[in-house]
Amino acid sequence: MSATLDPIELTSGMILGDEVYRTIGAAILDGRLAPGVRLRDVDLAQQLGISRTPVREALQRLERFGLVEIAVGRYTRVSVPDDKLRHDTGEFTALFMGNALRLAVRSATDAQLAEMLVLADAVVDAAGQADALLLFERSTTMFVAVTRATGNSVFIGIIGEAALAIQRNLRGWVPFMACPIERAAHYTLLRDAIARRDADEAERLLRHLHGVD
Structure with a gap:
């Protein structure tokens, strides 16, 4: 060392x-x-x-x-990251954040919801570009706010513990949807589901965006 x-x-x-x-x-x-x-x-x-x-x-x-x-x-x-570790980390992140998003959409204050929507708009913008790193960074920022909005100390603790692994293991992450136009359209649907506090649809769309339907 x-x-x-x-x-x-x-x-x-x-x-x-x-x-x-x-x-x-x-x-x-x-x-x-x-x-x-x-x-x-x-x-x-x-x-x-x-x-x-x-x-x-x-x-x-x-x-x-x-x-x-x-x-x-x-x-x-x-450890040396390999394809399986990246897959496992991506799957964990999508499933965990789907649950967190469901809870946050139901529990968020109006101010927290407004913050989530501002960050979701930034994600939609990034989704329409051919820049996977930008999309990853903006998605990460959004889901930090989502986790905080759950108000659930266990969710917050788990993501705090896992944050380092998510950042390291998903370095070089490639979006499940390759087409920027299709990707941006689906992220827009996700943003709209959050706006109307449709927890079921928001969770479904998030998992679909990450290929873990």
Whole structure:
């Protein structure tokens, strides 16, 4: 492991385990800890200026979302994304966000609904362009707001935990619908379903857009 991580500065109210998880996860996401790199908890703990226990816990959490591979007694290393991992992550994201959208459409305040619609308009605009990265970024921003609008602490906690894996594993994501015109039309239907608080239709359209009907 050649990357060097900055020491964690402990502050009042900080949950150390969460901070270690975010710090190591961010290093995987930005490539400082590259795919295939072996990770030693003692080295990471020394760099971060903490004990090995929160590092081990963070690595176990990262393993659950496919960012790290652990073979007990043999190695711990940054995973190498493959087609199956990308498919599994995409399927999880579509199914999870379908449920979150259903709940958000029903539970959102008028102000939250207005925010979701502004972000949905930005997604519609991106869907009509040949720029998959822009569509991914705007969709991600929208669904952060959707998850928040559910008001459900479990949904919010799960997406917070999974966010790093979604960003890393779906890098290079390609929309299920290849035609920008068709794609934009379906995202417009999704936006309209959200506007009229049609939770069933919004969930159905989202899953259809991601090929998990």
